[in-house]
Amino acid sequence: MASSRDRQRKLARAKLDRQMARRAARVRRRRQIQAGVGAALILALIVVGSAWALGAFDSEPKENTAAEEVCLWTPQDGTANTSLKDVGTPETTGLPTEGTRAMTVTTNQGAPITAELDVASAPCAAASIAHLASRSFYDNTNCHEIMAEGALRCGDPSGTGFGGPTYSFYNENVPDAPEPSPSASPTGKRQPAYPKGTVAMISNPPGANGSQFLLFFKDYDPDEPTYPIIGKITGGLDVLEKIGKLPTVDNGAGAKIKPQTDVVLQSLTVGEPTTGAPAATPSDPASPPPSPNAN
Structure with missing residues (x-):
């Protein structure tokens, strides 16, 4: 055990x-x-x-979510120049930069004058005119000059040549100076810098554009172009040519350029941007002028 x-x-x-x-x-x-x-x-x-x-793990560039600035509006002193009118400024971002905008100028001289604003070549001018039109800036103002260059000058509520909004913007689409020798064409003549039917901006001093614009009723071909081209007339050119033949009187500054009969710009409207086919030119009477919608 x-x-x-x-x-x-x-x-x-x-x-x-x-x-x-x-x-x-x-x-x-x-x-x-x-x-x-x-x-x-x-x-x-x-x-x-x-x-x-x-x-x-490659770092991708971050998308720029900030809207790109298209235009710069330079403030102008409305106290120093009492001819300026404050109606705010257009947007600086999100502005259209392609296509055209229809513009209609109605005066006391007959049928409306229609035009296309070239948004692609002059986006800031188109945006400015559309903004001013939406504020009734142009309504019931006088086109105060019939210029020797062959253009009707409009868009200054003061009628002095110094009026406009309380902002300005830079030149766009100024034609190049003419070549020493004319380019080849079927007629043997060079295309003028400002053909009849051109719509252009004008400012004093040049390059400080505001609201004033020119409607050319005849060709103009200067040695040094200075007016930015912003569009072309599409209808009512006969009315414009009739206005261009009105007698003129002294404008008070020694220049005989003021229409003897008031040319009243009763209203100006600008349509929405479009990228469709261009509107018919004045040489196509079979096509009716566009009917833009006001801003």
């Missing part, structure tokens, strides 16, 4: 074996976990490396 000391030794040995087995199991589990973590880390490194190679 085994002694009690032998039984105690067997029990202690069994306990030690159980402890060693549990310890070995823990070591195996730890190694399994470490192996799994290592495999996951290697897989993650492979995925990241592949993404980097494919350019997933």
